[in-house]
Amino acid sequence: MTTRGLGLDDPQRENEVLLAIIEATTSGPGVEPLAGAVARVITGATATDVCFVHVLDDTERSLTLAGATPPFDAQVGRVRLPLDTGVTGWVASHREPVVITGDKRADPRYVAIPELHGEQYTSMVSVPMESEPVGLAGVLNVHTVAHREFDDRDVRVLTAIGSLVAGALHQARMHRRLAAREEAHGRFAEQMIAAQEAERQRLARDIHDGISQRLVTLSYHLDAVATFLGRDEAAAARTDLTTASDMVLTTLDEARAAIGALRPPVLDDLGLSGALAALARGLPEVRVALDLEDRRLPEHVEVALYRIAQETLQNVLKHAGAEEVTVRLTTGSTGVRLEIADDGVGFDPAERTADRAGTDGAGYGLASVRERAELVGGSVRVTSRPGTGTTVTVTAPVDSEPFDEVSPRNT
Template sequence: MTERQRPPGCSTPGGAELLDRIRHWVTREAELPTVLDRVAAALTDTLAADGCLVFRVTDDGDLLLTTVHPTPQHHTQTTERPGPGEHGLRIPRGFGVTGRVAADAHPAVLVDDHPRNARHRELMGLQPGEPVSRLCAPARIPGGTTVAVLAVFSRRRRAFTRAEVDTAQAVADLVALRVHLSAQATAIDGYRDLRTTAVATTVTMQEAERRRIAGDLHDGVTQALASLSFRLSAAKAAVHAGDIDDAARQVDAARSLADLAFGETRSAITGLRSPILDDLGLAAGLASLARNVPNLPIQVDAQDLCLPEHVGTSLFRVAQEAVHNIVRHAHASRAVIRLAKHGRTAMLTVTDDGRGFEPSGQALRPDGTPHGLRGMAERARLLGGELRVRSRPQEGTTIEVRIPDVL
């Protein structure tokens, strides 16, 4: 192979063989930690260095040490691999040489480096005041985003050559593809779990809503219709008996029962879908919700927000469930519904002055969640938002939902 035909990294002795091995590990090895362990060891050997640290870039941009070669002494006595973060080294975003390499996506060589982090120095086996030579290469995915940093170190003073930098960078960019693939697979699994939970929660909520509607119809409409039938029968009997006054009284009572049945039916239909929400939007829908709650004054402070229909519907359902909980559980004398925006975030809060509760970890657990919080939390999660609960016994409750990036 001529010099022009050599792939990047092959100018280092053993570079071509190293890249072939890493391509094999990246594409064939099932476990990412195993890939990183092998890469760190092989890169250390190829560059005749003392070791290699591999940092993963977290979602918030910090660097978390996930792989150390050679393995620290206290881990050699066990067969268990240290988990992410168990090495005890996290570098803030953009901090130090490693952080800058991650941020700038360019490799860096330091001949006489003095890392300030005590744990960092310990993992490289440095004595107090002892310098170290380092080569840090960013693991970049297409587009230039850094997903990891490979940091080779040598306790013997040396200036890593351009060829060695090229080798390390070629290795790092191969590793980046596997790290990125692993992160995407984890995200897919998370979305799959979220979908499964959402489907289960939706079915549960549907069944609960059907039971509620059935109960409302039985307690309200069915009873009213039964009484209406009785009154009409009594009116018919009065007519046959020639008692016009009694027949009139029975008809009046029947008419009142018909009005009651109509009101109960309309209330049930509104519970399924608010016409005002469709016609006038979320703010008006919340005001209508508050007006139709008996025996509980509810103040509404709602901005007219231009929200996607599914977001508005979900926030309305959260408010509806929160108000339902207040009526059933809180023994409150008043409540407040607020809808506002903060930047591109929509925020809904429902507050009451009722008896409150202790919002322990059980309040939002998937199993046995009280007060309907699970359904509200799932609605928020499906929209990429979050549900917060603030409550103390005898001090009321606040339900807050934040949906980002919808305005």
């Protein structure tokens, strides 16, 4: 039995199909959902048995099956065809349609694809999906089990559909590339921060296990020598030993401070909110108000926000002349916000162009704050005027997974 054409001889029916295709192209930014929706519309409207939508890879050297009607939708993403291989590759390379109504194996361009069971289908039409602004986006194939006579009008209709789909597929491919780049940038930032923190931990361990331990041992020996020295004959030696002991203790304190700066243990022990509370309460002669949500965040975000708070609070001590500092930490399903406000002397941010270039001048040193925020995809806003204090607000994205229940900590 032979059937003729796509069954779209009625212009009204043809317009309905084209409108359905346009609606399918709005199914979302993803390449695969779009291609799958188009394949279903085509088979439903043309009474063909199966439709394959092959999309040009980003390398533009091969095609990938991006959409198919059941049962072949399970092969989406798995079937790849080099350009100029098989009928589909030939259509992509030559930008011309191909119609086969009988024995496909007799066509020298035909190459069997085992996953798509081409031997089960008798007739096929393959057209390039391309449009003037974007060029080739892929190849559209329809197949029928029964013998089907496809005429020039059928080819023109399918080519028009391919042209409509090409623009949407191009946009979807661009969206995918942008999303991949953003994801790669985010992973790079996380890996860089993780590498920095790993190096900080290594240095902290080296200082603790090496320099600090030797200083402690040296202090014990100095104390022992001082005990055995007589009071009269070795007064000068005792004075030198006391000075040496004092220097050892000072150096030991500095080593411990360096360890804390390299990797604050409080961040591991208490999380970000606890670490911020300890950091703020350690400010000398400054009243502290805390409003901190106690939620764990990704490690690279916690480290960045802790370093930002550390830098900002040091700037408050150096430059603000503040009597009170407020630290707030709030989180949502996809973002975190850190706000540090003081009632100090303030400044005009517009005049701090030197700070943006990486020099602190006489005001807040915000260059490193901005750099740390940008590394985790965040941003910094500074609000200040002379005589009105300063507020530094940092926002950063976090994973889209929901957080645990909020446990606010207020002081």
